């Protein structure tokens with residue numbers, strides 16, 4: 001089967017994005033397409049596969065996201081900026097409620113964070129801090145800056161579902177080997193967290209937050225939007241930043257602007273504004289029976305967007 005795709009990234013977290021609104025493949029087939037396209041050793045590559053899908057209920061359109069290992073995630077917030085942009089271009093909207101597998105999120109086109117860098121803000125409220133909601137099989141009370149019994153780390157974590165599962169710890173300096181070891185441990189789907197988790201090591205300072213994430217189903221990535229959202233909420237919950245404060249969140253791939261909210265009713269929200277950069281368009285053929293990538297070619301390059309993003313990175 002042939003697929004037109006847009007290759008895009010949010011803060012360097014990159015994906016092939018397919019407009020799947022008129023396509024009906026099974027979950028197993030989409031998982032195979034994700035493994036074939038988001039293969040770093042192959043000609044397309046990416047941190048996962050994004051699908052623009054039809055909306056349901058009040059949502060204008062939806063997003064599905066498959067990790068490179070073929071697992072489907074509950075959300076992907078760097079991806080959502082790109083999918084929302086594609087949805088806006090397809091529908092003529094500039095803001096919308098976007099459907100995700102287990103939740104929805106608001107997305108809106110906002111002023112560019114830098115000249116020529118198309119910028120989208122997403123806002124999510126579906127934040128679950130219950131251990132069960134995060135997929136932990138230990139504890140009844142939320143883990144907020146607390147050790148998690150049975151975890152292969154003595155550090156203090158905040159556990160949040162966005163609604164994909166995140167374990168966030170604040171550190172003085174990021175030890176990548178330690179992060180990878182813990183990420184690998186979670187990837188083995190231990191009894192403590194059988195659904196696995198995204199693990200982030202975060203530094204907090206006067207310049208904002210810096211987040212490094214080992215993503216479930218991927219490994220270390222240049223950035224993870226839901227991890228930046230979870231880290232910002234964790235920073236507010238632990239008093240490292242104020243609720244409602246504008247915070248710059250940096251990562252290896254770039255940066256976003258983040259803001260938490262906590263209403264009088266206790267409902268928490270986090271908004272992330274960042275780039276939705278389309279780098280090139282392409283066409284790929286996947287043999288759905290074998291899950292093999294038959295061919296792939298770039299059909300158009302978005303040099304202006306690539307250059308605009310490069311200028312922002314150079315100025316960071």
Ligand SMILES: N[C@@H](CCC[C@H](N)C(=O)O)C(=O)O
Nearest residue numbers: 073076077078164224225226
């Ligand atoms: N990079 C994404 C998250 C992608 C899904 C994640 N690997 C998971 O399995 O939960 C983001 O920007 O949020």
